[in-house]
Amino acid sequence: MPKLHELLCTFDTNPDSGPRKRKRSAFSLDGRKKVRKVRESGACVSCRLRKISCSENGICGHCNKAANNPQLAKQICLRNKLKDTYVGVKEIFGKLDERRAVLDPILQSLTGSSVPILLSVGPFGAGRAALPLNVMRCNASPVCRWKGLGKINGIFLTCDSVYDERYVVDPSTLPSVDEIDRFGRNILSISRGSHSGEITRLLDDFLLSYCSLGSSSPLRQFSDSTLKIAGLNNIVCYGYLHLRDGSFDLLNRPSTENAFDTSYISPTVHEQIRLLAAEGLERVEESVFSEIDAFNKLIGANKHARIVGGICLLRLLLLYRDRVFRDRIRLHLPTQKLRHRTRLEQWTFMYKRLSIAYGALCRDSNSPITTKWVAEEGPENHELKLQFQRLRSPYLDLCNEKLTQDHDDVFKSLVTRGKETTPKKP
Numbered sequence: 001m002p003k004l005h006e007l008l009c010t011f012d013t014n015p016d017s018g019p020r021k022r023k024r025s026a027f028s029l030d031g032r033k034k035v036r037k038v039r040e041s042g043a044c045v046s047c048r049l050r051k052i053s054c055s056e057n058g059i060c061g062h063c064n065k066a067a068n069n070p071q072l073a074k075q076i077c078l079r080n081k082l083k084d085t086y087v088g089v090k091e092i093f094g095k096l097d098e099r100r101a102v103l104d105p106i107l108q109s110l111t112g113s114s115v116p117i118l119l120s121v122g123p124f125g126a127g128r129a130a131l132p133l134n135v136m137r138c139n140a141s142p143v144c145r146w147k148g149l150g151k152i153n154g155i156f157l158t159c160d161s162v163y164d165e166r167y168v169v170d171p172s173t174l175p176s177v178d179e180i181d182r183f184g185r186n187i188l189s190i191s192r193g194s195h196s197g198e199i200t201r202l203l204d205d206f207l208l209s210y211c212s213l214g215s216s217s218p219l220r221q222f223s224d225s226t227l228k229i230a231g232l233n234n235i236v237c238y239g240y241l242h243l244r245d246g247s248f249d250l251l252n253r254p255s256t257e258n259a260f261d262t263s264y265i266s267p268t269v270h271e272q273i274r275l276l277a278a279e280g281l282e283r284v285e286e287s288v289f290s291e292i293d294a295f296n297k298l299i300g301a302n303k304h305a306r307i308v309g310g311i312c313l314l315r316l317l318l319l320y321r322d323r324v325f326r327d328r329i330r331l332h333l334p335t336q337k338l339r340h341r342t343r344l345e346q347w348t349f350m351y352k353r354l355s356i357a358y359g360a361l362c363r364d365s366n367s368p369i370t371t372k373w374v375a376e377e378g379p380e381n382h383e384l385k386l387q388f389q390r391l392r393s394p395y396l397d398l399c400n401e402k403l404t405q406d407h408d409d410v411f412k413s414l415v416t417r418g419k420e421t422t423p424k425k426p
């Protein structure tokens, strides 16, 4: 085990001489060798984002210090790029071509007229999100298993099924990815929060406003992509939405006095929409995770960009945190399957990996959410400022009340060190 001072490497050849400045020309031969080696293996994620020097290999001094625990330091000090390691829709949902091939024969032989329906979520207090579709009956495979989704232990699960006529979205009227993206955002805007509390809903509110204001900028595009990932992810991943399939009403089934608050989904309609959402998700994931690798380029020294960039990273990491908590509940139910354990590991990796990126924007008690609001250049938008200030209390609630011993260790060690315990007045 190397000593701590051996892991720390500084490229300043004369650290005692006044203000620390890096002089490239003054590198010793050793210093130059070190830089070359670090460049070859790549600085760790934290050091790269913080623009500080990293060790040649192994667990670097910065991460050792931040984690204060060798096991945790090993999880934090990662040198791989996110774009090469992220777990995305392909891992979770499967290869899109293969899933399309399963659907194909069903879509070959449709019959009857094209009937309008509404695929919807809600109504919740704040409203309802709906996607208008046209459906037709299916000749090739006329009966399907309608899945009834109900809420058990706070998560949605298939808790009932009925066999009845199969409906299919009329292929000539399939919505575009953009329309499904809008549906996804509408669902976010009526959501009441998540396993992490009210904070997810408020982050979405902020980002929805931010994206609708001002001129296009790389930061606004990144915020927009963040919302797209959050919205499409819900649609792709089974069991996150209490979807109401309008084609179920076409069956004219007697309404049951079911104890569960159940709604039935046609597997074909759902799969057609999920495939389109997955297509959009695949593209946006690739661009967002590449941008996080070069996050300095996006936010630079701009304080406003640090806040908005931080809000995006927090939204993304909470998306994965919620998945972790859902699958943790799932694994405690009697019908657990091997894939739930794999999913839990995949979500956990992403939650931790994004926490490292977000952690690089936090300095002790100063985080992008608890810092003072800095507006974009141009006229100040007061509503946006208020939306930002609303984040503070549920964020502190998450940091102080909701973090667990076994799933939040990385977030805790990088984000909440020295965090204030009582919210200051804004």
Ligand SMILES: [Zn+2]
Residues within 6 Å of the ligand: 043, 044, 045, 046, 047, 048, 053, 054, 055, 060, 061, 062, 063
């Ligand atoms: Zn490092």
Ligand SMILES: [Zn+2]
Residues within 6 Å of the ligand: 044, 045, 046, 047, 054, 059, 060, 061, 062, 063, 064, 076, 077, 078
């Ligand atoms: Zn490190």
